[in-house]
Amino acid sequence: MVSTESGVAAEGSSTDALVRLEQVTKHFPVRSGALWRHGSEVVHAVDKVTVDVMRGETLGLVGETGCGKSTLARCITRLVDLTSGTVTLGGEDISRLSRRRMQPYRRRMQMIFQDPYGSLNPRRRVGSIIGDPFAIHDVASGDERKRRVQHLMELVGLNPEHYNRFPSEFSGGQRQRIGVARALALQPELIVADEPVSALDVSIRAQVINLLADIQDEFKLTYVFITHDLSVVRHVSDRVAVMYLGQVVEIADRHDLYATPRHPYTKALQSAIPTPDPDEADKRRRTVLGGDVPSPINPPSGCRFHPRCPKAQERCKVEEPALEVKPADPAGHSVACHFPLADGEELSSHGEVTVIPASAEAGET
């Protein structure tokens, strides 16, 4: 089910990139004061992200809550305007286009949203929701639209007879299928999925993930798959980008990233993946990072991870590491770290927090 050409996609030349993000930055101004808006503080939601998404691949985007994953997704789909940087789709810069000139590009990329309850208009019927793309882009109307909508419903595993129902009459998983059908309507090349399964019941997740994989094969789709669930991203992605505080700290082929993580943050994230086998879990050691994610209003100097990094040194506080391929790694594996981990290296504890065997916190993730 997971694409087998993952290595091919990762090693493809840069000309094969469907989407290129260059130095993408999004800052949100912070408003303070009841009467007058003062203060020039900004939230550095996404900071200088440069990533290529290859045609036909699934790029997983992982990171903690608040690290800028969703904002990055909205930068790609132009739901927010970039502060600086460029986004190109199929070689054309779309980052400064007006809404009207953006219209043809909207057909080429679609989004699947996180909340299956919030992303469907409760006052509109399913047929009208899925038919929306046809109406907006004037593709089909009347019986033709209905026929196409019912075909889409069938494609995503919904009963086409439920055309006239309201979203409230569907379960969470079914609603997410409605969202998938709506995203597929215009046969896009790129689908940006913003935590598409996070709000779903665990038993439903696999169904929706399999559906996404099936339609990827069928329509040759390219995915940007955002999630904070590492086991999901490992399952669906060809390449994985790890984000921390608005920046990509490591990007690699899925196998490389899980086998030889180079960034201490990636390593710490991985140690947090729960293991279903209790014997295995006993053997594992969890790395618990000290402290909290710093405020994105005043991100730390130098490497943004340095206050929590067990390997941090003076250099990390002053010099911002570039995202680059280290000599020991294959071409597709880039990391932004001055002191990347060697193969099999374990992280030492940080601060007063000691390494806790995973069994001690079996209930936690």
Place this chain on the structure above:
Amino acid sequence: MTTLGELTAESPSGLPSVAPDGTEPKAIEGRGPWQLAFERLRHDRVAIGCVVVIVLIALMAVVAPLVAHLVGHGPDTQYHEPGSCGPGCTGLTSSGIPVGPGGHFLLGTDELGRDVLVRIFYGAQVSLLVGVVASGIAVSVGVLLGMIAGYVGRAVDTVLARFFDVVLAMPYLVFAIALFAALGDRGGLTLSIAVISFFSFASVARIVRGQVLSIKEKEYIEAARSLGAGPLRIMFVDILPNVMAQVIVYFTLLVPLSIVFEATLAFLGIGVTPPTPDWGSMLSESIQYYQVAWWYVVFPGLALLLTTLSFNLLGDSVRDAFDPRYNRLFIRKRRA
């Protein structure tokens, strides 16, 4: 419907096209929020009663000429001469006092010897016209401006929201009196409707603006934008259906307010021009005669009271019907 069947038959997902219990699949009918609200309203006795009263009042307005014809008294005809309305019949006693309810005048006469019953029937026309038209204009303008303010935001919102506040802060009666004084009698009913709409739209606009502010942050609005929907489409296709319930409730509550507003204006002697039968102006004139002609005060007052009460209670019921939390209370009550 054949295509439907075909599609289902070749569905790869193997979803059953018939309900599990083997019943007719069409029995599962999608019930929208509107249908649910209507269903609840149908079971609400107060609401049904109010609808009946409102329909009766609307009928009064419609059949007013017929009643005038049957009774044989015109709405503006003054029967102050003895015998003017038939042998031994008069609209005013010899001392010039209105005649009470009786054989010729079922609800008595007024100070000019006109038939109160006929005038009340005709008055329903003015009240309903003003109530519905003024509320309609107020709601339309309010929804439009409220949506623009809420959706567009920024400077537009600041300007519009302050404008709503200014309108709400105006002493509307003083303003209306001054306006009519400046324009003289030229305005009439149209000016009344304009004034009532102007002073009513701002509260609707504020409610709609608040709703839109919260709705526009919903993910489905973001989804619409990512599909390429323009601001007009988002406002009218995606946001409007979500504020309609509140708008309809507000409309039903605005109708009695407008009727009372119109009656107030008429009571103060502005708006409707004198010979036109109107509940407000009838009340205004009857005040001088309440000691000798109670019917002149009571019947127009009763008509006004019944109308506004019905609309108000109906408005409450409509609000309850659209409230999903009310549903549970309601079902519990019915089962008990």
